[in-house]
Amino acid sequence: MSNSENLEPESSRGRPSEVLALNDPAAAIVKRCQTTSGSDFAEAYHELFVLFQDRVFTVCFRVTGNRDDALDASQEAMVAILRRIQGFEFRSKFSSWVYRIAVNAAIDIRRRRMDAPRGGVRTLLGADPEEDVAERSDARYQPEPSAELVRTESREAVREALARINPKFSALLVLRYIEGLSYEEIAEVQECNLGTVKSRMHRAHSALRTFLEGVGAQDI
Amino acid sequence: MTDFHELDNLPPGVLEELRSLGGEVAPPELWDRLSLNALGQAEAPGELWERVRPSVESPAPPIRRPFAFSASQIIASAAAVILFVGVLFFASERTTSSQPLTADVHSSDLREVYRARVFAVEVAPESLSGVGRHLAGLMGASGLPEETG
Numbered sequence: 053m054s055n056s057e058n059l060e061p062e063s064s065r066g067r068p069s070e071v072l073a074l075n076d077p078a079a080a081i082v083k084r085c086q087t088t089s090g091s092d093f094a095e096a097y098h099e100l101f102v103l104f105q106d107r108v109f110t111v112c113f114r115v116t117g118n119r120d121d122a123l124d125a126s127q128e129a130m131v132a133i134l135r136r137i138q139g140f141e142f143r144s145k146f147s148s149w150v151y152r153i154a155v156n157a158a159i160d161i162r163r164r165r166m167d168a169p170r171g172g173v174r175t176l177l178g179a180d181p182e183e184d185v186a187e188r189s190d191a192r193y194q195p196e197p198s199a200e201l202v203r204t205e206s207r208e209a210v211r212e213a214l215a216r217i218n219p220k221f222s223a224l225l226v227l228r229y230i231e232g233l234s235y236e237e238i239a240e241v242q243e244c245n246l247g248t249v250k251s252r253m254h255r256a257h258s259a260l261r262t263f264l265e266g267v268g269a270q271d272i
Numbered sequence: 273m274t275d276f277h278e279l280d281n282l283p284p285g286v287l288e289e290l291r292s293l294g295g296e297v298a299p300p301e302l303w304d305r306l307s308l309n310a311l312g313q314a315e316a317p318g319e320l321w322e323r324v325r326p327s328v329e330s331p332a333p334p335i336r337r338p339f340a341f342s343a344s345q346i347i348a349s350a351a352a353v354i355l356f357v358g359v360l361f362f363a364s365e366r367t368t369s370s371q372p373l374t375a376d377v378h379s380s381d382l383r384e385v386y387r388a389r390v391f392a393v394e395v396a397p398e399s400l401s402g403v404g405r406h407l408a409g410l411m412g413a414s415g416l417p418e419e420t421g
Contacts, residue, residue: 101303109298119299126302131310210289228280229290257282264286 078103078146085137097134104147105130107231108154114226115158117215121165122158129157148240151231155223155241162219213263221256228253 076082081103084096108129113122132153140149214222227233227241239249280287341349397416400408405416 098303101306105298105302106296109302110294110296113296114293123299123302123305126298127305127309130302130306134306134310206285207289207292210286211293214293225290229287230294232291232294260282260286 076142076146079142082137082140082142082146086140097137100133100137101130104133104150107147108150110230111151111154111223111226112158112161114211114214114230115155115219115222116161116165117211121161125157125161126154128160129154132157144240145237148237151227151233151241152243155227159219159223162222209264209267210260212267213260217256217259217263220252221259224249224253224256225260 078100081096081100085093085100088096105126109122109126112125112129113119116122116125129150133150136153140146214225224238227238228235233241235246235249235253238253239246242249242252282290397405397408400416409416
């Protein structure tokens, strides 16, 4: 299933959209986008773009692992925001909606590139993040570090890990540790409850640790 | 907000490295691509755009081309030329047909042709009048019958 199917306006969580709109720093610009057209709309959208471009690009860059794919994913995300902003109803923070679109765009790009992966290394630790990696045998899922992957620089190892583990796990780690979102905000981005976030984060941590052990960087 | 920090049980070094990967800056190319593909307009690079902006945004006076004519002007001019050529044609025809002999006489070749035709005409002596026979005799004609009575 394509992640683009998850881009519909956010589901209601029972919170008054007016209150969320008042507390959302992007609300004024978003409403300008929704109530203007032509050059006024382009100007308002550009302000919105400036506000979110770095966050969107960072998420896409860390999930895809390279700048070219990050640029493609960021472009797709910004186009999706442009086309769907009229349907945004402030049932969540606007930034959560933007993060959701960016994460989905980056994951889509990663999956499209998996047919021709750079360096021939397949995405590690399985394709389905819902599977419990803790129950898998170490022999089967042990990464096969190439000379390229065996690096002593810890930052490079972590960067590689984000680009190689399951992209949904990468997205979780990026949102939590790079973008600094709370678990509640991640739940809002992923449209799930806190328990699900907790479970997925546990698996993401396991995947990251397993990768780092495989490349000899477990002692960071 | 619920505190879930106990879940962040990664080694401190890994957490530190993860947090250091933030702060990427989107390249300017992103907006260029977006404006080109989604907004349907491409903007020139800033410096180049600033150089051409005055000429693009200021209304330029209409340019008058030196040989720009309207369709009605072209049709009227063509009709006048046709009429003039027609008048010239008929005038020359009338001049030529009104003086055909004069025109031919002025040609020395034609004059010789006419002269040859004249001297080549043979007439029976009996068909000439008395005056004619007398003139023909003066010009050296022979075989003329003697005048009777």
